[in-house]
Amino acid sequence: MVEKRDTKEKILRAALEMFTESSYSTVTIDDIAKRAGVSKGGVFHYFDSKLQLAKKALVLGVKMLWAKNIDEQLDGCKTPAEKVWVIIDNSLSGIIEQSKLMRFINDMYTYCKDESGTMESIKNIWEEHIKIVKTTLSEVGVSNPGLKSRILCACIDGLIYQILTFQELKINLDSLKKEIYDLFVK
Numbered sequence: 001m002v003e004k005r006d007t008k009e010k011i012l013r014a015a016l017e018m019f020t021e022s023s024y025s026t027v028t029i030d031d032i033a034k035r036a037g038v039s040k041g042g043v044f045h046y047f048d049s050k051l052q053l054a055k056k057a058l059v060l061g062v063k064m065l066w067a068k069n070i071d072e073q074l075d076g077c078k079t080p081a082e083k084v085w086v087i088i089d090n091s092l093s094g095i096i097e098q099s100k101l102m103r104f105i106n107d108m109y110t111y112c113k114d115e116s117g118t119m120e121s122i123k124n125i126w127e128e129h130i131k132i133v134k135t136t137l138s139e140v141g142v143s144n145p146g147l148k149s150r151i152l153c154a155c156i157d158g159l160i161y162q163i164l165t166f167q168e169l170k171i172n173l174d175s176l177k178k179e180i181y182d183l184f185v186k
Contacts, residue, residue, distance in 0.1 A: 008046045016057040018031055021100065024104075024107050027050075028050075029050055032053065061105075073090060074087075080140040083140075084137065087133055087136060091153075092159070092180075095157075126153075133149040133153060137149055137184065155180060159171075
């Protein structure tokens with residue numbers, strides 16, 4: 001049973017790598033099978049189609065992006081304000097490091113927007129992240145932490161989109177993190 005899980009995991013990780021390196025439309029099952037070290041039939045043993053595999057890889061990628069040891073980092077904080085800094089720092093640094101994943105998310109939105117299952121999975125991951133931010137802002141004493149957690153996350157997402165899209169702007173990331181922090185903690 002462990003071997004089956006390992007093989008499926010290898011295929012998923014290979015697919016995630018392939019889909020983040022190139023667009024969904026250019027990656028083939030043959031490419032993924034070769035990267036994973038399995039046969040094409042081996043891929044189809046676990047996944048019915050390229051789209052199903054891409055959706056599962058997308059969910060894996062989003063989970064990996066948000067997981068990035070955030071719980072451990074938050075547990076190590078001495079104050080709620082320090083937790084806010086960790087969230088801002090982790091979110092901006094983590095997503096910028098994962099710019100290829102962000103492109104894959106946007107690419108897959110086209111293919112999955114009418115299919116509630118995949119988008120629902122991503123929404124659930126997003127809601128977990130919002131819940132962590134809301135709890136942290138509440139601990140800091142920010143008024144209306146539910147709404148402001150969404151504003152903070154939207155702010156970070158929008159800035160990341162700008163940074164990734166307009167890399168020539170050469171935004172000082174450390175200054176940006178401090179300004180966002182000051183908006184929510186001071």
